[in-house]
Structure formats: C-alpha cells, structure tokens
Amino acid sequence: MVSSPFILQMLTLLMVVVTAHSEKRAAILARRMVNLQSSLHFNSLRSDDIPISMAEYYVASDTCSDVEGLSNNGDPILLLSKMSTSYKNWHNNGTISVTIEKPKMGHFDGIMGKPRGIFFGKLRELHLSHENAKRLAGHFLIRHPDARHWLPDDHESHVHDTRWFEFEVQSVYFVGGFGDRSFIGNISGNVYHQDLRDDESYPCHEVNLQDALPKEVEGGSRSLSQQSSFDGFFQLIKTLIMNY
Numbered sequence: 001m002v003s004s005p006f007i008l009q010m011l012t013l014l015m016v017v018v019t020a021h022s023e024k025r026a027a028i029l030a031r032r033m034v035n036l037q038s039s040l041h042f043n044s045l046r047s048d049d050i051p052i053s054m055a056e057y058y059v060a061s062d063t064c065s066d067v068e069g070l071s072n073n074g075d076p077i078l079l080l081s082k083m084s085t086s087y088k089n090w091h092n093n094g095t096i097s098v099t100i101e102k103p104k105m106g107h108f109d110g111i112m113g114k115p116r117g118i119f120f121g122k123l124r125e126l127h128l129s130h131e132n133a134k135r136l137a138g139h140f141l142i143r144h145p146d147a148r149h150w151l152p153d154d155h156e157s158h159v160h161d162t163r164w165f166e167f168e169v170q171s172v173y174f175v176g177g178f179g180d181r182s183f184i185g186n187i188s189g190n191v192y193h194q195d196l197r198d199d200e201s202y203p204c205h206e207v208n209l210q211d212a213l214p215k216e217v218e219g220g221s222r223s224l225s226q227q228s229s230f231d232g233f234f235q236l237i238k239t240l241i242m243n244y
C-alpha cells in the first residue's frame, strides 16, 4: 500500500512544478506587457512618508537590442528630469516601485480583467557612450516623440537636466486578470529576466519598433528601406493583435 506521506510528497512536488510553470507563463505575459506599453507609474515616498505615484515614460530594454550598456532583459528604461518629483523622491529615499498595466481598449472593456504588475527593484543611472545614447534616444522617440524637447545633452533640448535610468527588476507582483482564470502572485527576478526566446509563444524579440514604424517617424528608422519598414509595420500589427 502506498503511504499517505508519499502521496503528500508527490502532491507537493506536483504543486511546485505547476507553480513554476505558471510563474514562467506569467513572466512571458509580464515581459510582453512591458514591451508593448510605454508609460508607467513611478511609485515613490514623499519626505513625509506618504506614497505617491507619477506617470513617467519608458521604453522596454528588450526593444533596444542595439544599445550597449543596457541589460536587454525586460527592464524598463526611463528618462527622468532631476527636477521631477519622481527623481527627487528616489534621490531622498530609494524605496520605489513601478506599476505597468495594459490599458482598457474601449468603453465595454475593463482593466480588472487585464494584466498589470507592480515591479520592485532599483534604479540605476546609465552612463552610455555618445553613440549608444543616440541609439537609445531613437528608440525612445519612436514611443514618445514629444520627449525630443528634453533629451539629455541635446543642444536643442529645452530641459538640460534629464538622465537615462534602467529600472532593474528584482521581482514582480503580477495580476494576470481575474483570479479564477489567471496567475496572481510573485514572479522572481530570475524568472522574469530569463531568456524566453526559446518559447514560441513569446514574440517580444521579434518586435523591433524601430523597424515597425514608417520613415516619417522622427529620430527612428531613417536608414531603413521603405520595404523593411512596411514588413515591420505588419509584424507590429500582427503582434498587437496576438497580444490583445
């Protein structure tokens, strides 16, 4: 007869395997969400210990594979002004997190059923070569054309105190949607950052937004041929449809 401790052990093992599998799947969804979105909420502590949240722009490092000096592992890359509340609070007290969510798509859509995550980690200032900073700016401007007014070290920039930062994700509290159907829980930094390219359901590395937008987009794909911009554009549409 099989002893009950044995069955319990097997059940525990099964649960560990299932949890690990759903954590990896959640990591894929979280990375996809981060790669498709481009703004986040930067959560920081004010000097009176009250938590506050400010909208900030970012670009996903996964979509900037030609920039050396970034991790290319799903970390968001932010451009912060030293005058901003987010920067000042972080500078006074490094206790921060960022929130990223998939927005609702129409009147009858609801954000409660959509993926969202709180990302815990640390902000690291990037010191990029001139070449790499230019490439990064190109990727950033595709998502945020208005940010051309406050790029760092740019003579035409109106604001001269902005800096590039990588938000190094250490863990994620991820809500995949409604609890009965979706993963709700923690994703470790290692699982979030792992190379997910072997997974066929993971299109992130195929999406190069630089390829995906037409030539007129400022700072972007000027060197690309019209043809490849076009292919890229369809690739982007396909990915968007697959993800929504």
Ligand SMILES: *[C@@H]1O[C@H](CO)[C@@H](O)[C@H](O)[C@H]1NC(C)=O
Pocket (backbone or CB within 6 Å): 045, 049, 092, 093, 094, 095
């Ligand atoms: C940040 O503020 C919290 C709350 O006052 C405090 O517990 C923590 O030690 C502070 N951290 C730093 C790095 O100052």
Ligand SMILES: *[C@@H]1O[C@H](CO)[C@@H](O)[C@H](O)[C@H]1NC(C)=O
Pocket (backbone or CB within 6 Å): 173, 184, 185, 186
């Ligand atoms: C996630 O991690 C936090 C911090 O370690 C912990 O307090 C919380 O219970 C965890 N949540 C789940 C659902 O495991």
